[in-house]
Amino acid sequence: MRKLFASVLGHTETSLAVVIIVVVLVFSVSSPYFLTLSNTADLIEAYSVTTILAAGVFVVLVSGGIDISFAAVASVTQYIAAMVATKYGVPAVPAIALACALGALLGCVNALLTYYLNVVSIIVTIATSSIFYALLIYITGGSEIYNLPDWWTDRVVFLRFETASGDFARITLPMVIMVAVVVLTHFLMSRTHAGRQIYALGGNPDAASRVGIRILRLQLLVYGYLGFLAGLAGFVQAHRVHQVVPTAMFGTELSVLAVAILGGASLVGGLGSMSGVVLGVLLLAILQNGLNLLGVSPYFFDVVIGLAILISISVTALTERRMRGRRRIAGAAS
């Protein structure tokens, strides 16, 4: 049974799934409101922006890089799209397309700098993140945009259920975009040629380049994809809060990175799966909501996340070492 689980999900995913099941059971017993349909729907919507960004960060992590400029990219694209939409009345589709294209472009800048300067991407993206963000604040003066057009802020509801208790559960636009991004990223990483190449690049860049993988092209795809998703996330974030604040997304870099890592993506590259990242987000969402319903102070939540990260990475490291030790013993015996 355990083997079956492991073969379906992989290591981190299995342990995450087990932890999630335990947490859900505990919360369901202690609070009757937990796991109701409307509650679950709210939970998913609240984490939509994080999940979209985490999907992009996951792809970069698998390729062996670390990009922390996505929050700055999302802020820039969000602001420019909002500006053209409010000032020139640009309609929905071109405005969103502009945000995504601009995000992809800024992502490609990161890829080009990383490739040609031959510097680790975390350093490059620290520099570009400062530049993008600082220029945005400098040029806009930090002013917010409140008068977003209706198509941007109107709540789009695809499906609506009335639950037994009389509450409504809605399938909304952020959820649909989030699911689409997750499916697309999963498809990209596990069903396409490029996806396999990204794993190869992250696993061993030298070997990848020897077997003929064109690294620059792949890096443009990886960082461009994160930029594209950052543009999309910027749109969804403004859709949810009904305004564009240049500083709103800043400072979320490390928490999104933490979510991706909690889901089993490795900083060294070449490892991880989209399902793991989704489970990581799910665990955080469930923990936050469960603690809320139990009346635990919201201020306590970061303590729980911090502990969750430390425990999960320690357990992963210890099991890996144990498996390595076992393999060595097996090799010596034969």
Next chain:
Amino acid sequence: MSNSEQPLPPRTDTIPASLDRIVAAIRESKGTNLAGLLLLLLGLFSVFSVLLPGTFLQPGTMQSMMFQLPELGLLSLAMAIPLVSGGLNLAIIATANQAALMMAWILTTQMPPDAAGSEIWLWIGIAMVAGFLLCLTIGLVTGFIVAVIGVHPILVTLGTQTLITGISIWLTRGQTLSGFPDALIQVSNGTIAGIPISFGIFALVASAVHILLTRSVLGIQIHMTGSNLESTRFSGVDTRRVQIWVYVLSSLLCWLAAIVMMARFNSAGADIAQSYLLITILAAILGGIDPYGGFGRVTGLVVALLILQTISSGFNLLGFSQHLTLALWGFTLIAVMAAKRIIGVLVTRFRSRSSSGIS
């Protein structure tokens, strides 16, 4: 292999003779671009002197630069030691803030309000010892997880950063603490012969870290661990002990930064100076510290800090926004990395051409 969880005093045994060359290379630090950085600093100074005649090269401007430098400087040193060891400490701001909160809590709530004279200094001493012990604990725990459990430092410090900030926010409910004894504020914002005391502290600490990294056995071992952890371990160095020391030292530097910061801002909070985190990495890399570990010197870092501070002060005097300064810092880092890369490519090309000409 001894499983040392407690920091031991640096070993004083001699370095094997075969390592002499490596040690010499670390001490002389071949390959850092100190000359280039000094040239850039000189260039910036000249440009601002020409653009701002009569205001830039003035004692007042120099003094305010010296007041602003220490907090970022001490935090950058706290980042530099893990970087040299091949790691990273993303929790430095969180650690400094929590230490500041701890000290502020003792000074604002535990100290009797009618305390006077030497009694105040006793309480300041108690607060500092408490902050020291807190940072020591954070450093030991971080070092333990990195060294003994064997998790990548970025992951560990991402976790500790979230946890420490979480605890600070939980305990303070996001409030800031302020209202410290005047004695502390006056001393730490005072000057001796025109030089701010906080700058003096920074200069002393930077020199101490420089001597530690280049002259002590532990310092050489930190460089070696950063270069290649496995081969350092196989050459008989207890790399676990080295890594624990790295995070203890880094956290203790955060304690010093906390003292300087709480005195300058006259407040302590969980969210103060979060934007410094990435800037310390920027400063360290600009100063020539290798992000892969093993190389880098404090002198380069200090020159890089002076460059950043010069840009900031010059732009401030020119009336540009603080945000433009941040953008220019980012551009400077990319420009310096590009210059290094171009020079590197040119040098290899020149060498290969001249060698092919000889043969």
